[in-house]
Amino acid sequence: MITTGTAGAGRAPAGIAIRGTGSCLPSHVVGNDEVAAAAGVSDEWIRGKTGIRARRRAKADEATSDLAAAAGRAAMESAGVTAADLSLIVVATSTPDQPQPPTASVVADLLGAGHGAAAFDVNTVCSGFVFALNAAEHILAGSGSSYALVIGADIYSRILDPADRRTAILFGDGAGAVVLGPARGGRGLLAGRLAGFGAERDLIEVAAGGSRLPASAETLAAGRHYFTMNGRGVRDFVAATVAPAIGDFVREAGFGPGDVDHFVPHQANGRMLEELSATLGIAAGRTRVTYEDFGNTGAASVPVTLDHAARSGRMRDGDLVLLAGFGGGMALGLSLLRWQAPRPSHRTPHV
Template structure:
């Protein structure tokens, strides 16, 4: 499904209100879990982990910390970056909400002093921020919202079985946030030309089976495995690489861009092999592919805003750059969109603790 303001390849100027990026922030927990620590736990080497994932470290929350705590910190940084009026809408994309009910977004909004803002969660797993961008763009275009705070946050350390080598070496905790305001489709920072899709027949490829109505209706207690995150790595790799590449091509075509026009590809930070496969399939040089999973791992819905944050902080992402975002997650879900990066102050790297 392609969602766009104009037909692929059209030179027609877009019209109406657009969602324009005006703020950015990221936050990861302080606790670092290194490959050396995991090597001792699983009797593997640092090289074994790095070769398969490209990850050398990941972050994990301390006991008692939850998704909302990380979301608030990332949101606060993004709001500081944006300045101006307070958002009237808060969206939190997460697969690890504080509770099954209520949503996490209203609590986050309240803790940020936005008690009367509309607030809701988006559940599209690792595709959540791209889906959230589409929702925010629609709300702004329709005149329902003037300013949206979109946060991607996950604490996978709370749902991954820490004796599960396959997933424990990949997944980490983190949060990233974007502020979007109403603006002109032609200005820097305007987000558009979305391509979104799903395939529910693959729901069991990435799943936490327990906790929802399906498991509860079975009238039996959940097994240990059902209470933890599960992923069929080989099948997911194939789907993720194919879906992100095809979705990216559709978004680029809708924007009238070619792969050579892209200054920075920002894919979901699943693992390094998937990133390289997608970039290669699109014909985009690896040097133009954002990669921050080396130090923070796969942070789920947080990966794209965190990668944007760290690329902007390092100077790899600069005003006017043509940016392609693409993601794949449980559901199965996937999505892509494009924008030209706005002229905003570079944020702090997510790992820097002091406030601006």
Template sequence: MTPAPPRPPAGPPGPASGPAPAARHPVAVLGTGAYLPDRRVTSEELSRDLGLDPRWIADRTAIAARHVAAPGQAASDLAAHAARRALADAGLTPADIGLIVVGTSTPDELGPATACRVQALLGARRAAAFDVAAACTGFVFGVQAAVGWLATQRGAPPRALVIGVEVYSRFLDPTDRATAALFGDGAAAAVLGPAAPPAGIVSLALGSDGTRADDVLIPAGGSRSPASPATLTARGHTIHMDGRAVRDFITGTFPRLVTAALDDAGVKPADLALVVPHQPNPRLTATLGPAAGLDPAQIAVAGHDVGNIGAASLPYALHHALRTRTPPPDALVLLAGFGAGLTWGHVLLRWPA
């Protein structure tokens, strides 16, 4: 994948350069919520466990800590906690939800869908439920699914829960510093529903490159390499990642996502009030702006105390940002996801009043 040419740096976010683009889908974020397990593991502690200098992880990633699920705590448990908080934030109940989409790479089981477990935990009896497996882009893919459903559903409550959740701690090789240093457990959710004009989704696009599926994956446990004594010995049930390839993918893809969204909407980088990317690690996330023509102040960075929580990282960063910098009505907010598969996607929203 060829990186896009750098764009000139933008100044601080300012007023829109022209008329705000019209929303193509009348769908808004009505509420957000997040949940982190109680156990917190600091990077200093983890560095020592890996036989490294206590500052090794923090200096390279800016991750101070990550959270680890308790024994017996599954992805659906974390997801249900985050969903309840998102519903409370939106002023809704489970009975108000017609669809539940869960993005995850670490489901409760290979089947059924973890979303069905979440539906049962919430008591959302009127909701259809399914998973999307798009790794760290899972939340953006889930939003696309929810937008399509909201446009065509009949008779169900016209609101969707889109949840990202990971329990990566069950899928890490504790001796592999490249993955053990980065990944944590957590969940975040958003409630989507009808938007009052002019709010809504201005631009939405997805992409994939399956020829690079081996860049980051969990190789064993599926139909190609079922669980066996050999796969357990080889630690095939843990995350394997080509760190350099993944970094190159991220730094090349992010400017392309931003450019695609801006061009589709006919706006400029300075017109974006907030840009929320996937959070591979805070140090890398903080460097993504200049090549996309963005000022660092426009980008939400939220991984310092959670690490990379996969499909949950983008909605977690959105939830975190909204608690400190709520966009004004009609402001443009860009969500930019990228992850294993390889997959990528963006959602550009006009924020509701």
């Protein structure tokens, strides 16, 4: 476990803040009826189990880098920076364009930052964005560089078994991004915590396609390239491990549940989030959600939801924001920050 910052109520941030946000959701909307038949369920069943009404699907010729670059452009516009201002680009994804090179290198080139800006990927599945955010903040703080672009992007539609009701109904495609840069008085990232639980790594996996089980005709025929998830095991993990860890993190930072103005969790499942918020004692009205319209967008879900909350006008300068990413690995990433209101120019591009 890695814990950074001591955030107490009187502590000033280390000097790094979110300066702008952006997101990109594909224009193709897939309603529950479209996924229900193949999965052997109904729209009513999906809504009752997950709260999801729809999700987005990328076009056949779109890759993760395309969504990531579009979200990055929106975040850069929001922050008022250009590609020349970026010293670092980090992309959190578990659905990269290809095994090599890093998707972040492709994104850097698409954004016009392909010469000079350091670029790398982070794969801690659905918690990836918060891991990437913590890493980028420390790199900026330690290097004296000014701006970093942190993106969470996934196209899960490429790795789902349409007949698997545990996964096919949940996931959508999308990307979300933030620009990190200098904080102003009393604003910025206060504390972070990263933790791994490798003993439970088999709860979520894609078995084939790596060095242990290379892709072959046999693995394809057996469906080993599909994303699989033990839904009950994940729910138990969230209840037994994630919820207590979040509560401890907030308390150790010197705050209580009532101090959190905006709780932005991974959009795993609507019913799971209702239980999590209730357990933490965070009012439903302070939990920011997008799962109803976008489903679970993997590493994109936290930054997409953060961007939509920012654009909604709900988030005010100085608000206390709690980010929580959790998922495959198993892994947990947490960040606590004082919101620094960006410029009002926000947009969500559709591709």
